[in-house]
Amino acid sequence: MIEKNQKRPSLLPSLLGAITGGSINVIDLTMTLDRKVPTIVLPPELGQSWPFRMEEISRYDSRGPATYWNNISCGEHTGTHFDAPIHWISGKDLPNNATDTISPEMFIAHACVIDCCSEANEDPDYLLTIKDVKRWENNNGKIPPRSWLLMRTDWSLKIDPIQYLNLDEEGAHTPGPHQDLVPWLIDERDVVGFGCEAVGTDAGQAAHFTIPMPCHHLMHGKGRFGLPALTNLDKLPPQGSVIITPPLKIRQGSGSPVRVLALTEEF
Amino acid sequence: MTTILPTPKKKDPIQRTRKPSMPPGNRSREAQGLAAMATSGRFALQVCNHCTKVQYPPRQVCSECLSDQLAWQDVRTGGKLLAETTLQHSNDVYFRDRLPWRLGIVVADAGPSIVAHLAEDCIQGKRVRMSLAIDRAGNAVVIAKPEKLSPGEEDDMQLREMAFDPKNRRVLIVNGKTELGYRLAEAFLKAGARNIFVGHAEPWRTSTHLEAIKKLDKTTIYPLDVTDTESVKELAAMIGDKVEIMVNNSYHLRMGGVLDRFDINTAHDEMEIHYHGLMRLAGFFGPVMRSRGADGHHGAAAWVNILSAYALVNNSALGTYSASQAAALSLSQCLRDELKNGGVRVVNSFIGPIEDEWHQLAPPPKLVPATIAKRIVEALKRGLEDVPIGAVAEEIIQRLAENPKEIERTIKL
Helix, strand or coil, rough: CEEEEEEECCHHHHHHHHHHHCCCCECCECCCCCCCCCCCCCCCCCCCCCEEEEEEEEEECCCEEEEEEEEEEEECCCCEEECCHHHHHHCCCCCCCCCCCHHHHHHHEEEEEEEEEHHHHHHHCCCHHHHHHHHHHHCCCCCCCCEEEEEEEEHCCCCCCHHHHHHCCCCCCEECCCCCCHHHHHHHHCCCCCEECCCCCCCHHHHHHCCCCCCHHHHHHHHCEEECEEECCCHHCCCCCCECCCCCCCCCCCCCCCCEEEEECCC | CCCCCCCCCCCCCCCCCCCCCCCCCCHHHHHHHHHHHHCCCCCCCECCCCCCCCCCECCCCCCCCCCCCCCEEEECCCCEEEEEEEECCCCCHHHCCCCCCCEEEEEEEECCCCEEEEEECCCCCCCEEEEEEECCCCEEEEEEEEECCCCCCCHCHHHCCEEEEEEEEEECCCCCCCCCHHHHHHHHCCCCCCCEEEEECCCCCCHHHHHHHHCCEEEEEEEECCCCHHHHCCCCCCCCHHHCEEECCCCCCCCCCCCCCCHHHHHHHHHHHHHHHHHHHHHHHHHHHHHHHCHHHHHHHEEEEEEEEEHCCHHHHHHHHHHHHHHHHHHHHHHHHHHCCCCCCEEEEEEEEEEEEHHCCCCCCCEEEHHHHHHHHHHHHHHCEEEECCCCHHHHHHHHHHHHHHHHHHCCC
């Protein structure tokens, strides 16, 4: 029984009121998970991630007259997904490094969105630098601690998987962070993680960097997360949105497909 | 000269498609021996070990000396056409649909008189050459052609019932991203195929072979991923009723066995492509092919699987690959039985190591894809069912017949 004068929470009802009232928008940053979603392409002799596949269990038929449902299969890193620190060797011994052990409050965080569309459009191998981020901060304010940095490139508009993966004989050509930016984001800005629209958080050519795959090696080595294959980043303000990113609670999971929601405020 | 095979017209949407029917069915267990010879392209009959008399039709004991020691032996193919007749009437549904039909009695050089289906140019009293074939019901029959090659004999509409000649037929090659895919397209074009449809998966992986296929005449490429049920379903919805010869050349080889490379994921990928892939293709293309088995002179005819000879006996260097191929082989036998009612035949070819990047370290002899393609087209023209291609496959089949335990213990890559 709630006593008459007992204090009731007011923040959550006002949040819900703002969502239903339309002053807070809920934006879906997730790719639709289907069989055509491309997964990372690796040399064929290495272990391969399964693509998303769906087999019907029944559809109101002899296999289940009242039921429609499917069996699905895919790798943990398929479509819009969450990279946990255990995904990389540098994060393998960290505490709370897997999808089942990461503290749940980590899955709700502020997001900063940096628009790199014109740069990525001009150069698919475009690398986001410290200088670029500082310039962005001059216009939009410093990245607050425990924020995501999301790199907007409009790469998710490339529906054709050939253009999306953008492979040639020398590998993938997709934008990502410069190797110097990654430690700076961790040490100087204390980010939760890095998100982007391409198939992986690292640039397509990042395997050839001095520190290969820095956004995996360094971010995960410091217990930070990755959030690739996002969409709708054009609908977020540079600062001020909140994103919700809980992966499936897979025991010792290295990641999982995730429905990423963003809350943005009208003002 | 044989009457020229009519060029297929576009399908008349008003006419009902002729339903498949079968020539008379059941045969004795002994007659199945004849089927075994026919499916492997041999002209072999039972020969009495006791008195050497050549038997026809197959039987349990010698018609001369009653010995039960009858062995299958290759015999001379020549003979003389003693008598010929043309059926103008039949009470059998299958033959009624196909009248007139020519039959004859051939006195074989090997001894017996044999009732044979006749090629158009066979003349009574002249010499003929015989071969065994499989009819639409899956039974062995004898066919006779003039002794000397007759111009255009591959067009013979009566004998076309007993083979799966690609001429004027439309072919689907499942995987166009390998050299084998390209060579198959080339070989089917050369054999007079009407159209060639070629599948390709994972569009982001480029392939010089697919680029070469795009330049071939009468050839169209379509997205097709045998690991993806929807993809197979989509293509079957688009061209399923036009495929008359299916060529499943899906292929995913990774070296390793169970202990030396314990990896469920790789084994899963192999099963997805070889076993579930075949099942998906069969599930969506099989029913419509079966229903079109009698659709004119160019109806659905054959389903070709290119399997590894290691489907027959496991090679531990390719242990899980061999196992997935064995699963595909078993499923193909199921498919063979189910397609039989439509008169569509499953042709399994067995190959050894081929010249490709996955067999880089395998010692020669290795098959070149052009040879495989050529042999498959030949097998279809001859109506064969189980086709070893290359020295490795031939040796495996021979040694399995002689002593399965011996090859199981000694097989190496």
